Amino acid sequence: MNPLWTLVPPLAVIPFIILFGEKQRNLREASIILAGIVLLALNDRIYSDVMSGQVASSGELKLLANFSLKLSVEPMGVMFGVLASFLWVVTTVYSIGYMRGHNEKNQTRFYCCFALAIACVMAAAYADNLLTLFVAYEAITLSTFPLVTHAGNADSRKAGRLYLLLLMCGSIGLFLPAIIWISSAAGTLTFTPGGVLSDAGLSKGAATILVCLLVLGVGKAAVMPMHRWLPAAMVAPTPVSALLHAVAVVKTGVFTILKVIVYIFGIDMVSSTNAAQWMLPLTAFTILASSIIAFTKDNLKARLAYSTISQLSYIVMAGLLATSMSVTGGAFHIVTHAFGKITLFFCAGAIMVAAHKKAISELDGLGRQMPITMSAFFIGAIGIIGLPPAAGMWSKLLIAGGSLDGGNALWVGVLMLSTLLNIAYLLPIPLRAFFKPPSSDISEISEAPMPSLWAIVLTAMVCILLFFFPQPVLNLLGLIQWR
Amino acid sequence: MIADQLPAWQIVIPMLAAPLCVLVRNSTAAWVVAMVANLLTLLNAWALFVQIRAEGVIRYALGGWAAPTGIEYYVDIANASVILLVSFISSVVMVFAFHSVRKTVLTGKHYLFYSAWMLCLTGLLGICITGDAFNVFVFLEISSLSTYMLIAFGQDKRAFTASFRYLIMGSIGASFILIGIGFLYAATGTLNMVDLAQRIPDAESKRAVLVAFSFLTIGLMIKSAVFPLHGWLANAYQQAPLVVTAFLAGTATKVSLYVLLRFFFSIFGPDYSFGAMLLNVVLLPAAVAGFLLMSLVAIYQTDLRRMLAYSSVAQIGYIIAAFCIASQAGLTAGIVHIFNHALIKSALFMSVGCIIYQVGHAHSRSFDNLFSTMPFTVSAFIISGLGLIGVPLTVGFVSKFSLIGASMEKGWWLIGAMVLVSSLFAIVYIGRVVEVMLFRKSRMETPHSVGSNEAPLMMLVPLYVLVAVSIWFGISGSTTLDVAGQAARALLGGYQ
Numbered sequence: 001m002n003p004l005w006t007l008v009p010p011l012a013v014i015p016f017i018i019l020f021g022e023k024q025r026n027l028r029e030a031s032i033i034l035a036g037i038v039l040l041a042l043n044d045r046i047y048s049d050v051m052s053g054q055v056a057s058s059g060e061l062k063l064l065a066n067f068s069l070k071l072s073v074e075p076m077g078v079m080f081g082v083l084a085s086f087l088w089v090v091t092t093v094y095s096i097g098y099m100r101g102h103n104e105k106n107q108t109r110f111y112c113c114f115a116l117a118i119a120c121v122m123a124a125a126y127a128d129n130l131l132t133l134f135v136a137y138e139a140i141t142l143s144t145f146p147l148v149t150h151a152g153n154a155d156s157r158k159a160g161r162l163y164l165l166l167l168m169c170g171s172i173g174l175f176l177p178a179i180i181w182i183s184s185a186a187g188t189l190t191f192t193p194g195g196v197l198s199d200a201g202l203s204k205g206a207a208t209i210l211v212c213l214l215v216l217g218v219g220k221a222a223v224m225p226m227h228r229w230l231p232a233a234m235v236a237p238t239p240v241s242a243l244l245h246a247v248a249v250v251k252t253g254v255f256t257i258l259k260v261i262v263y264i265f266g267i268d269m270v271s272s273t274n275a276a277q278w279m280l281p282l283t284a285f286t287i288l289a290s291s292i293i294a295f296t297k298d299n300l301k302a303r304l305a306y307s308t309i310s311q312l313s314y315i316v317m318a319g320l321l322a323t324s325m326s327v328t329g330g331a332f333h334i335v336t337h338a339f340g341k342i343t344l345f346f347c348a349g350a351i352m353v354a355a356h357k358k359a360i361s362e363l364d365g366l367g368r369q370m371p372i373t374m375s376a377f378f379i380g381a382i383g384i385i386g387l388p389p390a391a392g393m394w395s396k397l398l399i400a401g402g403s404l405d406g407g408n409a410l411w412v413g414v415l416m417l418s419t420l421l422n423i424a425y426l427l428p429i430p431l432r433a434f435f436k437p438p439s440s441d442i443s444e445i446s447e448a449p450m451p452s453l454w455a456i457v458l459t460a461m462v463c464i465l466l467f468f469f470p471q472p473v474l475n476l477l478g479l480i481q482w483r
Numbered sequence: 484m485i486a487d488q489l490p491a492w493q494i495v496i497p498m499l500a501a502p503l504c505v506l507v508r509n510s511t512a513a514w515v516v517a518m519v520a521n522l523l524t525l526l527n528a529w530a531l532f533v534q535i536r537a538e539g540v541i542r543y544a545l546g547g548w549a550a551p552t553g554i555e556y557y558v559d560i561a562n563a564s565v566i567l568l569v570s571f572i573s574s575v576v577m578v579f580a581f582h583s584v585r586k587t588v589l590t591g592k593h594y595l596f597y598s599a600w601m602l603c604l605t606g607l608l609g610i611c612i613t614g615d616a617f618n619v620f621v622f623l624e625i626s627s628l629s630t631y632m633l634i635a636f637g638q639d640k641r642a643f644t645a646s647f648r649y650l651i652m653g654s655i656g657a658s659f660i661l662i663g664i665g666f667l668y669a670a671t672g673t674l675n676m677v678d679l680a681q682r683i684p685d686a687e688s689k690r691a692v693l694v695a696f697s698f699l700t701i702g703l704m705i706k707s708a709v710f711p712l713h714g715w716l717a718n719a720y721q722q723a724p725l726v727v728t729a730f731l732a733g734t735a736t737k738v739s740l741y742v743l744l745r746f747f748f749s750i751f752g753p754d755y756s757f758g759a760m761l762l763n764v765v766l767l768p769a770a771v772a773g774f775l776l777m778s779l780v781a782i783y784q785t786d787l788r789r790m791l792a793y794s795s796v797a798q799i800g801y802i803i804a805a806f807c808i809a810s811q812a813g814l815t816a817g818i819v820h821i822f823n824h825a826l827i828k829s830a831l832f833m834s835v836g837c838i839i840y841q842v843g844h845a846h847s848r849s850f851d852n853l854f855s856t857m858p859f860t861v862s863a864f865i866i867s868g869l870g871l872i873g874v875p876l877t878v879g880f881v882s883k884f885s886l887i888g889a890s891m892e893k894g895w896w897l898i899g900a901m902v903l904v905s906s907l908f909a910i911v912y913i914g915r916v917v918e919v920m921l922f923r924k925s926r927m928e929t930p931h932s933v934g935s936n937e938a939p940l941m942m943l944v945p946l947y948v949l950v951a952v953s954i955w956f957g958i959s960g961s962t963t964l965d966v967a968g969q970a971a972r973a974l975l976g977g978y979q
Contacts, residue, residue, distance in 0.1 A: 061958065061959070062959060062961050063876075063958065063960055063961070064881060064884060064885070064960050064961060064964065131875075134875060135875040135876055138874055138875050139875075139876075142869070142874070146921070149918075149921075149922045152922045152923070156922075157918060157922050157923070160918065160922070161914070161918065164910065164914055165910065165911070165914075168872075168907070168910050169907050169910070172872075172873070172903055172906050172907060172910075173903050173904065173907055176887075176903065177887070177899065177903060180884065180887050180888055180891060180899070181891065183888070184888065184891055184892065
């Protein structure tokens with residue numbers, strides 16, 4: 001099926017959102033969920049097409065002389081598309097409880113920008129060439145900017161400024177030159193199995209610099225020192241943090257890096273020229289440093305934000321290791337981390353709505369009042385850490401295996417060390433909630449609104465389901481053409 | 484019959500409209516005359532453009548007097564497209580002007596205003612169309628004098644100072660150009676551009692040609708506001724009535740840039756200008772310093788018009804830098820940015836015009852939450868602002884992509900990098916305005932801030948026409964790039 005169709009539901013729903021507005025909130029949110037389900041069905045259709053060997057692409061729109069906007073279907077993109085559309089539905093369900101429970105203002109603008117961002121994510125997922133991906137990447141930045149500054153107060157405007165500045169500076173200042181360089185060296189920007197740069201006659205140094213431009217320029221992947229926007233953007237409403245800053249936005253970043261490494265550089269070229277030699281240590285540093293910083297944060301969302309930074313660098317590292325196994329692991333980690341982290345964010349939001357607590361030190365004994373939320377938090381946490389029975393284990397295992405495959409055990413060490421740190425900063429939270437006596441009177445607190453709770457339970461269940469049934473994703477990723 | 488006379492009509496229509504505006508006196512009637520003349524000019528420009536694309540170069544002897552004696556109009560794809568651009572911008576802004584002029588220009592003087600506008604348009608079109616070097620100067624004076632008058636129509640008394648400053652600078656520029664043309668005539672004995680181009684190679688060693696070249700360089704740099712000779716621009720843009728600014732931003736400097744192209748590439752030839760005369764040694768630092776410094780200066784402006792004016796100087800820097808590359812790709816990038824920037828900047832000034840029309844000032848810091856009262860105007864401002872930054876799918880991206888591509892092709896990596904850096908400045912100066920407009924809550928809930936306060940439809944529609952055109956050419960950038968590429972080839976190839 002033509003992947004262009006996936007842009008239709010999120011865009012078509014925007015007029016309805018505006019039309020229904022604040023006056024008919026139920027209709028407004030029902031229309032979003034309907035659009036989400038249609039989108040999910042479309043993506044599912046594309047998924048089954050790909051599994052049965054059909055590959056479709058859209059027509060092309062000529063933008064510049066040799067470059068055009070075009071969408072086409074490719075295994076990694078299908079995975080990302082299905083993931084984002086599924087989580088859009090779940091997040092919308094969650095938002096209904098959260099936004100109403102929190103009495104947020106400007107909900108119509110919120111849902112509009114949200115839908116727009118999802119449309120852009122679809123364009124990114126199915127991009128046929130680097131230019132299309134870049135366009136979608138920029139569009140995501142711009143359409144999510146109003147979401148970050150949603151509250152409109154000084155804090156959120158400052159965060160919005162940082163968000164826009166870091167992401168745009170990175171993409172225009174580093175990523176765009178890399179694209180122009182690639183296009184002048186290879187003459188094409190189309191994603192091609194095996195990459196387009198292998199015959200371009202780039203020197204080893206040039207390839208290394210290109211990798212640097214890529215990894216640092218794609219600021220959404222939040223590799224240090226381009227990570228500052230991510231914790232700052234946590235001022236956004238929790239559903240935004242959940243879907244956009246744990247899934248759509250940041251995953252677009254790492255997805256971009258994986259796509260470029262596999263289909264522009266080609267994994268053979270990256271490993272044979274050792275082009276990642278400068279960036280691999282940087283990702284390792286990011287993994288460890290942000291885990292340590294997460295450790296020091298008492299604000300729950302801030303801790304999760306730093307945890308996200310560290311997990312994103314796993315995926316970037318997996319890409320840079322450039323073996324088929326590690327890249328598969330990295331791509332799979334996009335999924336497993338998405339479900340784990342969205343569960344954690346949902347829980348953080350639920351705690352904020354129901355108990356009005358933001359700091360970890362205030363959570364003592366909360367497990368008795370909010371057992372479902374805190375159990376889900378526990379599942380999400382073990383998913384992030386990578387313990388069975390949660391799916392995070394498989395992806396971490398694959399990345400580690402890929403690293404050994406490439407003959408470098410050092411990075412396995414980094415992964416394991418970071419796992420220990422994960423345990424240290426994530427597990428105390430549910431343990432505190434369940435086993436510590438409540439510090440103050442919290443008996444009036446009860447669970448979050450029902451829609452939010454359903455969403456939490458659903459994502460937590462998927463974390464576990466993917467542990468037992470990882471095949472649908474892995475089979476899909478098995479279709480990637482490496483050469 | 485008419486089809487043969489298109490080049491003459493191009494000038495005659497607006498020129499006749501000017502006295503007609505004075506004759507009718509009535510404000511609305513004068514506007515109607517100017518509007519009709521403008522539309523006819525646009526139609527004519529389109530017909531001319533189509534004709535050029537179909538048949539190639541047109542050489543038109545004015546009044547039937549052949550070239551060495553009479554004045555020849557020389558139209559190829561390069562100036563046909565600039566003519567089309569100028570007439571288009573003028574027509575769109577003219578629609579916009581109806582309400583704006585009523586509110587901002589002294590009542591009772593409207594007919595003079597429209598008359599001056601028509602003269603200015605005549606001058607600008609004449610500069611483009613003519614194939615005679617002295618004629619360039621004549622039309623330049625027509626357009627300049629009427630521009631001084633248009634600027635002086637500003638509401639504020641400071642408009643007079645701004646106009647006077649521009650008059651001084653503009654006259655110096657024009658005199659330099661005249662002196663340059665005079666020396667060329669002395670050295671070669673002709674004023675016809677085609678003949679000049681043929682004879683200059685033989686006269687290259689003469690000192691007169693060298694002097695002419697220098698005078699022309701400085702004169703044209705002043706007229707097209709190349710840094711550091713841009714001093715007149717900011718005040719003029721700020722103090723002029725907003726319609727005039729919107730009109731000039733899209734036309735006046737662009738036409739001067741075209742003249743610069745015509746002289747340096749067609750007449751002197753790129754080998755002489757950039758090879759023997761090392762023009763890029765002079766222009767390139769000016770261009771780079773221009774787009775870097777002026778983008779920085781733009782960040783610190785509190786008046787929206789001034790901010791956009793400095794941004795204009797920066798954009799002219801891009802165009803000059805692209806010219807300095809002096810290759811097919813570079814020239815294409817420069818020409819395409821002339822179009823694109825004209826569209827963006829006119830749209831931006833028109834949206835500022837809407838804001839001033841409703842709010843009464845242009846202090847960017849006090850537009851708290853303007854989006855809620857003027858959503859359409861602010862949206863147009865944001866879209867055009869994104870174009871200025873060079874976000875993909877806007878015209879700005881097409882320009883920047885081709886400019887950076889061209890500089891990399893030439894091996895000028897640093898120039899490409901600096902273009903990117905100054906784009907980042909553009910994010911800052913556009914971003915901070917947008918942030919206030921969108922997100923800052925008004926400190927005081929004035930009755931103004933509730934309900935819609937949109938500009939009249941007759942201002943919004945032309946604004947959105949420009950926005951739509953800029954989006955269209957942003958998405959199908961190859962259309963404009965093709966035309967610009969042909970124009971670049973025509974300019975680099977010299978006269979046939």
